[in-house]
Amino acid sequence: MKRVMLLMVAAGLTFTGCATTPDDPNRHTKEKAAVGATIGAIAGAVIGHQQDRSGGALRGALIGGAAGGLLGAGVGRYMDNQEAEFKRVLEEERRANQIEVERLQNENLKITMNSEVSFDYNSAQLKPAFNNTLDKVADILNRYPRTTIKITGHTDSRGSTAYNQNLSEQRANAVGWYLADRGVDSRRVIADGRGELQPRATNDTEAGRQLNRRVEMLIVPDRDIQ
Incomplete structure (x- = not known):
């Protein structure tokens, strides 16, 4: 031995x-x-x-x-x-702090979308102006089909916990449905909401609350890609 x-x-x-x-x-x-x-x-x-x-x-x-x-x-x-x-296709949005592209240690990718540009206040309806950005995202996802896409909505802490949970779920679903409408296989998409439970900044300031209002897209690769 x-x-x-x-x-x-x-x-x-x-x-x-x-x-x-x-x-x-x-x-x-x-x-x-x-x-x-x-x-x-x-x-x-x-x-x-x-x-x-x-x-x-x-x-x-x-x-x-x-x-x-x-x-x-x-x-x-x-x-x-x-x-x-x-990063290339979304360069304009990244420079405007509308979207973030992050590579995680376990090979996953995380796309973070600022809710200020994607949804109206207290709404789960996507802003028409954000459709072009999601079209770009869908196009790349369609060209790289060997992944699972986990979409998670987040809110700030204003409002009730139940309301925020429901809003975060509805926003995640709205993004998922849009991607599916643009040809992304719905079997690859998982949508969920975390409400106010996972802030990434303080909720005591407007700047912090704005960072917390977001939709994150975790892109997980198949492990048998050669």
Whole structure:
């Protein structure tokens, strides 16, 4: 068993030795490939050792590492490209602080939409002026279909908890329905509301409340992308 553990550590060091820099446009792809390779190497080493004690662990580590690296790089590259598309196409909205595009550590993407530009006060009806932005979002989602889209509405703390919960759900649904109307497969979309429960700023100031009134779109990739 000690030999298996040593092989697992060695494989992990080998596959994670690839260096990246913060401004590398392919940083996420390389990091994901390294993580996938390490996990694959460990799993392969264990299976190989169980099946063949005479070198099976090493062969399993190498095979598992290669397979895991390909899967990891595939997911990372897929999301790298999608992130770049969102940032390029939504550059005007991002500069105007109407929308944010954020890459999360687990390869997910988060699109945050400012409710001030997307909905009227106390309304769940999308502003016509925001339709062009959602058209751009839908177009990219349609070109990258290997994802699940989790839409969550948020409000500030003014009004009752029940009212805010209902409003946040209605706004999330409005975005989901619009995307579906623009061709996004409704089976990919999950809409929910969190009301006032997850503020990202203080509710004691108007600036803080404005930040809290938002709709977030979490884009989660399929894990078997190659």
